[in-house]
Amino acid sequence: MPWHDSSGAPINAKWRATWSKLFFYARGGAPVRNMIYGIHLVYSRGIKRVIIVESETDAMYLWSNGYPAIAVGGSTFTDSQAEMLRMSPAQEIVIGTDNDAAGEKLREEVAAKMRGYCELYDVRWPEGAKDANDVRDEVALRRTVKAAMRRNIFTSARNIVSTHIVI
Template identity: 50%
Template structure:
């Protein structure tokens, strides 16, 4: 299977990046640092023995993030489990011929790309191990009451807060670990794929909430909850069919969309509107471009004002026939007003 490593990496923003034919050098995506001390090989290097996709971080204090392979890096960039990333790569590169050129690089993932069997809920008792408080989320403006409601914990060993993801019936589906001193995060082994989950959907069912604010990250969702609104998070910048179906079946009748103020956020907003049109009333939460996301709006009253002033998506056009015709080209259109 041939993977175009360069094309996959170019889909994400990099700080202080320098690209060559063989390597990208940039600031580490795993740390709060602007020094270009992180590198990824873009093609196999016979001198060092590195494979395309291998990476290293000279400034990393954590041994787990000093070096690694392409799947681990791409899973972090895509905000998903490594199992999902392997499945994505197999779906994209595993079938059919792939052009062999300077940018199409070999990555050996044989034997590890089997589709997993249907997951069972995790044992909720695993959360007891991390049932302790940490000031990290309070410093991000999230109230202790919301943290307790969403069963946020802290893992002393890895120095990471733990954020559980639940199914609509309250069963435990996955747990996200997020380091309090760095950007690194990972998920508990054996958890459900993130594409099949919506963060906060259990709270929607518990409260029979008719209105909810949709955001990208779990921290954003808990911040909106602190402001007094039910909220859900998709966990990244893509909106899968599985996520859409979870929301369609939920009690939500009015969805207020507050994605990040960047290109990825705009794409996500369009996906949500396209897939949720006709299932509930849709509103666009606008806020100044000086804020990247809702968690940067430090004044809760200001945030409440933006949510309450959300503009209705008054009309939209989703040409289903055109989508079917253009599916081979991977194009579809959504029009907003």
């Protein structure tokens, strides 16, 4: 799985072992802990709404179903990742983290760091599904993502209209 910086330059590659769930990164590649998998597509395509998930495979699965998605590559959302996302064209972030304790922690981190910068929505994968990859029925996946768009968890500062009262 190739990792790119926001301009599209390759920075690293990640492989998964065929015999286990072990992952390997390219020797000499840049660390990815402060990068976002797929962010170069958000920048280059001017994507306004993107789903943020934990793993690259979840992001690729969502893309294969027509949903632009990015991944943090783990269960933390760093300040560097938040700044990279703030600088992107994305105006709506759909938080689609895993249905477990680490995913809930990540959901809260993303919400806290992105609050006020964009619209935030909350995807809750159906019961029995740990993450996006576990929602194998395309109709169920579409229904789940569509339902999330009705759950705006925070309003961005750019959409708040102030009212001035003149006395």
